[in-house]
Amino acid sequence: LGDVVLALRRDAFRxxxxxxxxxxDKYQSGRIVSRITSDSDEFGRVAVLITDVGSQxxxxxxxxIILLRIEWRLALLVAGLSPVAFxxxxxxxxxxxxxxQQSQRVxxxxxxxxxxxxxxxQVAKNFRREQGIYDEFRQVNEQSYRINTWRGIVLSTVFxxxxxxxxxxxxxxLYxxxxxVAHSIIGVGSWYLFMTSLDRFWFPMLQLSAFWSQFQAGLSATERIFALMDAAPAVRQVDNRPVERLRGDIxxxxxxxxxxxxxxxxxxFNLHIxxxxxxxxxxxxxxxxxxxxxxxSRFYEFQAGQILIDGQDIRTFDLKSYRRHLGIVTQTPFLFAGTVADNIRYATPGLSDADVERIARQIAGGDWLETLPDGLHTDVGERGSRLSMGQRQLVVLARMLAQNPAIFILDEATASVDPFTESQIQQTLDLLFRDRTSIVIAHRLSTVRAADRILVLRQGEIIEEGSHEQLMAQGGHYAELYNTYFRHQSLEYINSRPGARHVPSSGA
Incomplete structure (x- = not known):
């Protein structure tokens, strides 16, 4: 049983x-966890039932066969009555x-x-919602109790x-x-022996009938697990060619x-990078x-057209080898439990401590390491909770630098940091942009201006493109965005405010 559950849970997780x-997007993470854990245990019970069914x-x-040998006429009557149990x-x-099914859902x-x-x-405590969250949990927990109690009644009523x-x-x-016997059709001894053996026959028959209901209950868990394992992927590759290296033509x-x-x-949509x-x-x-x-990044499937990477259809690549050449930094950086060094070498586990430190010191000149209590050996906590948002972002950028990807994607990575941390991040971005294809999604002026080309999108269409100076001169949608969102982020604007602390530019 243990081996069965182990293998199933491993395959479901994979x-x-x-x-x-x-x-x-379709399934909440808690529901996926439930299928991998609770439903796997339920499937294990089904496996036990299958073993018991064989022996019974x-x-x-x-x-x-014994009943037939004792008195075949009564044995045929037993055979006629047995289907009633099923x-x-x-x-x-x-x-x-x-x-x-209701129990598993709840x-x-x-x-x-x-x-x-x-x-x-943290959010709950900020808004003093601990009691509200507890009440919501109590409600769903009591619902689970009621459904599982009713499930227990149903299953225990069968036998x-x-x-x-x-x-x-x-x-x-008996009648x-x-x-x-009274009419001398069968002997008294045969009748007595038959009735004595009948009790032994009924028990495994009843067990088999009860197993049938329990087996049906376990099947719903089995269906949920295999629905997870057999779900057709939305992203479909027509080939699996390994990607040894990329130039970054998109x-x-x-x-x-x-x-x-x-x-x-x-x-x-058409675009060439x-x-x-x-x-x-x-x-x-x-x-x-x-x-x-x-x-x-090949996270989603497109419905029409082509995406070519170095002139090759993206659908022909082996995704694992292709993504080794991608570096992605999101707005909310995710760090795994462990130290800062562990997270930097996450994509390249073979990096030595010396290489990790060398890479870390290329980020913002290495000054950020002095803000960490134990340097590279600092424990980041769950999801990086022991580090500030800016420190987490710098760790993620160091991870990207260690990976050395051919295509670098920056998705609003500076949106949640202060201007002073932004200047540190921008120094690193200048290093990451060098000699690699970069796609930048940013709400920060400094990040946008560092790009070779700016594309202005509206409802899935490119409506303007050019450098910052060219787009400002056009006085179009980008100029409107700049005056609305970007202008107050410029270092000139920040440093010009009364009493402002001077923020050095990324090139300083």
Whole structure:
């Protein structure tokens, strides 16, 4: 049993890791955790039942042969009455399966509630919502209790009900056998021996019938696990050619993409990014900036057109080897449990301590290491909770520098940091942009201006492109965005305010 659950949970976890992001858009993480853990345990119980069914079936067959040898006429009557037990068990089948499905759904809701409460505890405390979160958990937990209590009643009622019907069958046989003895159809000894053996026959038969209902209950868990494992990937590769190296030439040709039928993002979209070029994507929320980055990363499937990387269809690459050449930094940096050094070498586990320190000191001149309590050996905590947002971002940038990707994607990575940390990050970005293709999605002027080319998007279309100076001279949509969002972020503006602390530029 342990080996079965171990193998199933391992395969389910591997399947979850291999699914694309559209799968995670459909299912909450707590529900996925529930399928990998709770449903795997339920499947283990089904495996035990299958083993028991085999032994009970063999025992029933042997006892029926004995009954035939004792008195074949009564044995045929037993054979005619036995299906009644399976008919009764079948009545419980749908109820057992339905209540088990409800139980598994509510267990998943409990997991979601706990996970949300733990990960969002800081926000909850900020808004004094501890009691509210507890009340929500108590409600779903009590619902789980009620459903599981009813499930226990349904499953525990099966065997007593079957026992009642077996007693009726025994009464019928007792009467029939007694009548046969009275009329000298069978002997008293045969009748007595038959009735004594009948009790031994009923027990495995009742067990088999009860197993049927329990087996149906376990099947719902099995279906949920295999639905996770067998879900068809939305991202489909037509080939799996390994990618040894990339120049970073990216071309979108008449690409159409939508997250759902009602959410069209790109329509006949065309774009060419040359090798080594840094391109900044700007525009209002929903313009399609992050979608372009996700398509290059092959996190989602596009519905029409072509995306070519170095002239090759992106759908022909082996995704694991392709993504080794991608470096992605998001707005909310994710750090794994461990030290700063562990996180820097995450993509390149073979890096020596000396290499890790050398790379870390290239980030912002190495000054940020002095702010860490134990330097590179500082424990980052869960999801980097012991570091500031700026420190986390610098660790992630160091991780990218260690990876040395051919294509670098920066998705609003400076949106949540102060101008002083931004200047440190910008120094690193200048280093990362060098000699590699870069796609920058930014709400910070300094990051946008560092790009070779700026693309202005609106509703999935490129409406303007050029350098910062060219676009400002046009006085179009970019100039409007600059005056609305970017202008107050410039170092000249920040340093010109009364009493402002001087912030050095990234080139200083």
């Amino acid at each position: 399947a979850a890791m291999n699914h694309d992001l559209s799968f995670y 079936l063999l025992l029933s067959l042997m006892l029926f 008919l009764v068990a079948n009545l419980f089948r749908d109820a057992a399966r339905r209540i088990t 267990i998943a809701e409990v997991n979601v509630s706990i996970q949300d409460a733990v990960t969002g505890i 007593p009900t079957l026992t009642f019907f077996s007693s009726l069958a025994t009464g019928i046989l 029939t056998g007694g009548y046969s 071309r979108f040709i008449d690409v159409s993409f939508r997250y759902s039928e009602k959410e069209q993002v790109l329509q006949d 040359r090798p080594g070029e840094s391109v900044a994507l700007v525009g209002h929320t929903g313009a399609g900036k992050s979608s372009i980055a996700k398509l290059v």
